[in-house]
Amino acid sequence: QQQVKxxxxxxxxxxxxxxxxxxxxxxxAFDYFPWYQQFPGKGPALLIAIRPDVSEKKEGRFTISFxxxxxxxxxxxxxxxxxxxxxxxxxxxAGYSTLTFGKGTMLLVSP
Amino acid sequence: DVKVTQSSRYLVKRTGEKVxxxxxxxxxxxxxxxxxxxxxxxxxxxxxxxxxxxKEKGDIPEGYSVSREKKERFxxxxxxxxxxxxxxxxxxxxxxxxxxxxxxxxxxxxL
Numbered sequence: 207q208q209q210v211k212x213x214x215x216x217x218x219x220x221x222x223x224x225x226x227x228x229x230x231x232x233x234x235a236f237d238y239f240p241w242y243q244q245f246p247g248k249g250p251a252l253l254i255a256i257r258p259d260v261s262e263k264k265e266g267r268f269t270i271s272f273x274x275x276x277x278x279x280x281x282x283x284x285x286x287x288x289x290x291x292x293x294x295x296x297x298x299x300a301g302y303s304t305l306t307f308g309k310g311t312m313l314l315v316s317p
Numbered sequence: 318d319v320k321v322t323q324s325s326r327y328l329v330k331r332t333g334e335k336v337x338x339x340x341x342x343x344x345x346x347x348x349x350x351x352x353x354x355x356x357x358x359x360x361x362x363x364x365x366x367x368x369x370x371x372k373e374k375g376d377i378p379e380g381y382s383v384s385r386e387k388k389e390r391f392x393x394x395x396x397x398x399x400x401x402x403x404x405x406x407x408x409x410x411x412x413x414x415x416x417x418x419x420x421x422x423x424x425x426x427x428l
Contacts, residue, residue, distance in 0.1 A: 215357070238415055249321070249407050249419030250360070295359060304350070304375065305417065309359035 209233075210298050212308025219315050225283040227311045229296035232277065236298040239272065240305070241281050244293045253294070254281070286315045320344070321420035323408055329426045336395040338423050340408030347412060349391035351375075351383065354405040354422070366391055398427045 211230045219225045229239075240255035256263045256270040256279065263270045269282040283290055296308040324339035342349065350365040352375075362375030364383040372383050380402060384392045391410075395402055403426050409417040 212359075240415070242419075247421070249409070249421050251419065252416050255415070299415070302413065304362055304365060307360040309357060 210296055210306050210308045212296050212311060214311060215309070216312040217314070219283075219286045219313065221286065221288060221315055221317050223286050223315075225281075225286045225290065225313055225315070227281045227294055227296070227313070228278065229280065229298075229308050230276075230278045231298050233298070233300060234277070235300035237301065238299045239270070239279050240297050241268075241270065242295040242297065242307075244295065244310075246292075250293075250295060283313075286313075288315045288317050291315050321408055321410055321418050323406075323420040323423050325423050326421065327424050327426075329428065330395075330398050331428055332399060334395075334398050334427075336398045336425065336427075338393040338395075338406055338408075338425070340391045340393070340410075340420055341389055342391075342408075342410040342418070343389065344410065344412075344418070345388065346410035346418075347388070348410060348417075349385065350409040350411075350417060351381075351391065351393045352407045352409065353377070354407055360407065363393065398425075400427050403427045 241253045242250035243253040244250040254265050254268050267284045272279045291314050294311045297305040299305045321342045351363045352360045361377050366372050366385045382394045406423045408420040411417045
């Protein structure tokens, strides 16, 4: 069964700190790895995504690190801000298959 | 901007009732999806559709059906609502299976 395992379930980070969320997968056919951000009362929205031809992708304070051999990828939020407090989901898909989501991480950035 | 709207933000129904959840997207997307979101379980795919009148089962289709008579509209139907279907329901659409755009969700309570 296709699975994406996400950790931690919840995370508290001080303002200005680095938030790190990890995901691991088993299906080596996965070739697209997005992260979605969800604020309370809203639907998830695409934050950043990576394909396995690169090991890192950075967009502003958000960076995806990808380790193909370990079948792991992670989201790093630099200089975390209270406005980053949200639930984050990693996901993966293979070709034109549907997305398989992780179970989510609730991030709280304390002022 | 892509807009995905869901007919209700909150819905309360009784056990055994037939429930319709409506989703409309305004960007001419081919693909539409229904998920349910439960704490600690993440996003689980119920049904999806790649085209009008086409439907495919997701990971948890039991107790649900769908209808897609028009490209922009995708309906989720609970034939006989049960208490274990109390959940947040999210609709999404995409032009391919990569970036999915989500609606704000419908929180359904079945009493």
